[in-house]
Amino acid sequence: MSRRIGVITGSLRRDAYTKQIAEYLINSAPEGIELSIIDISDLPLYNQDFDESPDEPLSYARFREEVASKDGFIFVTPEYNRSIPAALKNALDIASRPSGKNVWSGKPAAVISASPSAIGGFGASHHLRQVAVVLNMPVVALPEMYISHVADAFDGSGNIADERLKSLFEKFLEAYSKWIERF
Numbered sequence: 001m002s003r004r005i006g007v008i009t010g011s012l013r014r015d016a017y018t019k020q021i022a023e024y025l026i027n028s029a030p031e032g033i034e035l036s037i038i039d040i041s042d043l044p045l046y047n048q049d050f051d052e053s054p055d056e057p058l059s060y061a062r063f064r065e066e067v068a069s070k071d072g073f074i075f076v077t078p079e080y081n082r083s084i085p086a087a088l089k090n091a092l093d094i095a096s097r098p099s100g101k102n103v104w105s106g107k108p109a110a111v112i113s114a115s116p117s118a119i120g121g122f123g124a125s126h127h128l129r130q131v132a133v134v135l136n137m138p139v140v141a142l143p144e145m146y147i148s149h150v151a152d153a154f155d156g157s158g159n160i161a162d163e164r165l166k167s168l169f170e171k172f173l174e175a176y177s178k179w180i181e182r183f
């Protein structure tokens with residue numbers, strides 16, 4: 001049975017590097033996992049007053065249903081000021097509520113961070129791992145995926161220019177495939 005995995009990118013930017021990574025993963029998924037993007041760009045800022053209120057934005061229900069329908073998640077995020085972008089934190093918060101209805105819970109996850117700089121979004125990756133703990137999402141440990149100098153990673157057609165990076169993504173997908181089998 002194929003596992004249905006949601007891929008969530010932390011960037012809303014049209015030409016985001018993290019979206020390119022997400023597309024690359026979708027096109028390279030091994031047998032047994034089916035990857036698709038879950039869009040977070042239409043989610044208004046979470047407000048606890050919305051919980052079970054008729055004023056709740058309609059996009060919240062769509063997003064929560066999509067999250068609930070998946071068997072796991074791959075997060076591909078940039079780093080904003082040494083953390084995750086607010087849009088991604090907002091999405092994580094929305095699907096964790098109302099209290100007692102956390103639809104992330106128990107779903108195996110993986111984190112990839114990327115940056116045009118040398119550090120590769122290390123800070124964002126670990127802030128996201130911290131949030132995943134309380135959401136009860138077990139995150140695969142290795143390989144650690146801090147993609148530095150991401151601006152040089154792809155050619156213009158969505159192919160990875162660097163063979164070592166290509167092999168790292170292969171290892172990552174293999175490790176994540178094994179990880180989800182444990183849950």
Ligand SMILES: Cc1cc2nc3c(=O)[nH]c(=O)nc-3n(C[C@H](O)[C@H](O)[C@H](O)COP(=O)(O)O)c2cc1C
Nearest residue numbers: 011013016017018019078079080081082115116117
């Ligand atoms: C508000 C903001 C804060 C940023 N902070 C960091 C940072 O802490 N570390 C870093 O490596 N890059 C930082 N950057 C640069 C991003 O890595 C860069 O814009 C990257 O292209 C964003 O990812 P994307 O291409 O997927 O949108 C920041 C960018 C923005 C807009």
